[in-house]
Amino acid sequence: MLSSGMINELIKGIFETLYMTVTSTAIAYVFGIPMGIVLYITDKNGICRNRPVNMILGFIVNVLRSVPFLILLVAILPFTRLVVGTTIGSTAAIVPLVVAAAPFVARMVESSLKEVSGGLIEAAQSMGASPMQIIMKVLLPEARPSLLVGFAIAITTILGYSAMAGFVGGGGLGAIAINYGYYRYNNRVMLITVLLLVIIVQILQEVGMRVATRTDNRIKN
Amino acid sequence: MLELVNVSKTFSGADGAVEAVKNVSLKIEKGDIFGIIGLSGAGKSTLVRCLNLLERPTGGKVLFKGVDLTTLSKKELLRTRRSISMIFQGFNLLEQRTALKNVCFPLEIAGVSKSKAKKRAAELLEIVGLSDRAGAYPSQLSGGQKQRVAIARALASDPEVLLCDEATSALDPNTTASILSLLAEINKTMGVTIVVITHEMKVVEQICNKVAVLDNGVVVETGEVREVFVSPKSETARNLILPGAKAAEFSSGGRVIRIVFDGHSSFEPVVSNLSLDCRTAVNILGADTKNIGGKAFGQMLLQLPNDSTASERVLRWLSDRGIPYDEEVKTDA
Known part of the structure; x- marks a missing residue:
């Protein structure tokens, strides 16, 4: 059905895709969580109200989120080269993936934090908690279930982006789908790669949701 | 112990300024169970939040043991707040923490070691009669139990004052009575001064020794509960009684x-x-x-x-x- 070379290609593709997705998601969260927190606490009802910071950061996030990923991918090629020294391969794809995903993650984190009841923050303040203590001990732990749901959505979205990175030599399943399936009219390879992507998305989404529900102490009975 | 001097709080909203609290002066003595009663919208919740500066008054002074809280630095204010605890109508427990861990929370904030905090929290749960529910999450507790955990949590920092913002308004009459007697007991045995915000006269009757009647942001009457009850001078007090x-x-x-x-x-x-x-x-x-x-x-x-x-x-x-x-x-x- 498939040559052993093709099968090896696909296996390599799966690993490349997972490598790009997981690494970019992790790095996107490293930037996205602080950004989301800052967006939340500097908001007009936040614990560290700061209109200029909120507006500037909000603007940057919105701009980055409104640029189509493929355009972004190409537009920041010089930056990518600066960071990783090359513009081809999976590692190079991580740079635009992070740039695209971090603002998205920031908004996800911000909206998760917004779900935490204002009463809890007020209670913590009445106990003399500092803003940092409120973030670390109230906001993040209480928003955990929602943050995990957001994480499942973010990682699957980034997986989708990573397939697009195949267009510019990003490697992974996306590259296989384009190089073998699209350019060489190999429908079978195309279908298989798509199917593999669907399966990976399903697994990530399902695991994410389950962990979110399992660890939510509000629904223990 | 706690004194408000000409405190005002004005909120500036989109449709003009709203004066929630107007020129209020109150004196709460050590050991009091002081009731602040008023109908909804009278400014009670704003007033109680002025006592620990969760709302910063737009005018006047808030004296705690003679120190004006409005002049304190951020750091000093956070430290002082540990001596002025608060419980709420909606309990405001951390949903992802067990009862025991909720009581540990203010101790963690104060930098108490984990093992010490746990030990103290267990003692406090004992006081409020919930030792057997230490490992339960708030979602597994009834309203009355949640408020007991909240009370234990409020006591963890050894406060001198406990502010109760409509603490029994979400509870049924029997649970209300038991929570109120717990508060009275805490006042008596631990010497904690208590400020009770409520819209229900029966709460004031059951535990308060002094009361202030708030109407439209103004204290219209204040004094011993008995006096106010026997000869209410204001229309609001008469209607509440x-x-x-x-x-x-x-x-x-x-x-x-x-x-x-x-x-x-x-x-x-x-x-x-x-x-x-x-x-x-x-x-x-x-x-x-x-x-x-x-x-x-x-x-x-x-x-x-x-x-x-x-x-x-x-x-x-x-x-x-x-x-x-x-x-x-x-x-x-």
Whole structure:
């Protein structure tokens, strides 16, 4: 059905895709969580109200989120080269993936934090908690279930982006789908790669949701 | 202990400024259970948040043990807040933490070591009678249990003052009574000064020794609960004590008086005696008996006969027996 070379290609593709997705998601969260927190606490009802910071950061996030990923991918090629020294391969794809995903993650984190009841923050303040203590001990732990749901959505979205990175030599399943399936009219390879992507998305989404529900102490009975 | 001096709080909103608290001065002494009562929208919640500066007053001073909180630095204020705990109508427990961990929370904030915090938290859960639920999450607790955890949590930092913002308003009458007696016990055994915000007179009656009546951001009356109850001077206080008073406004006919029974006369058949002695009938518009500080107090709204000689006779009869009364002023529409 498939040559052993093709099968090896696909296996390599799966690993490349997972490598790009997981690494970019992790790095996107490293930037996205602080950004989301800052967006939340500097908001007009936040614990560290700061209109200029909120507006500037909000603007940057919105701009980055409104640029189509493929355009972004190409537009920041010089930056990518600066960071990783090359513009081809999976590692190079991580740079635009992070740039695209971090603002998205920031908004996800911000909206998760917004779900935490204002009463809890007020209670913590009445106990003399500092803003940092409120973030670390109230906001993040209480928003955990929602943050995990957001994480499942973010990682699957980034997986989708990573397939697009195949267009510019990003490697992974996306590259296989384009190089073998699209350019060489190999429908079978195309279908298989798509199917593999669907399966990976399903697994990530399902695991994410389950962990979110399992660890939510509000629904223990 | 805690004193408000000419405190005002104005919120500037989109449709103009709203004065939630206007020039309020209050003095809460050590050991008091001080009630602040008012209808919804009277500014109670804003006022109580001015006591720990969760709301920063736009005018006036908040003195805690003689120190004006509004002049403190951020750091000093956070430290001082540990001495002024607060419980809420919505409990505000951390949903992802067990009861025990919730009680540990203020100790963690204060930098107490984990093992010490756990030990202290267990003791506090014992005090509020919830040792067996230490490992339960808030979602597994009833409303009354949640408030007990919240009380234990509020006590963890060894506060000198406990602010209760409508702490029993979400609870049923039995649970309310048990939470109130827990608060009274804490006041007595631990010497914690308590400030109770409520819209229910029965909460004030059950545990408070002093009360301030708040109406539209202004303290219209303040004093010992007994005094305010026996001779309420403000319209708001009268309405809160005996809500039937409104009915009097709409009744046609004779003058309406409010008589107050003290501990002795409430056990005598006053109205029956009055009717027999004065040979006239009075119309009872509303009545209520309450237990304040272990003494029975009753209030009754009576409509006097239209005949002025008969009504004079009734008033004289009451004065002779030393039963205090106030004439209800009818506001004619």
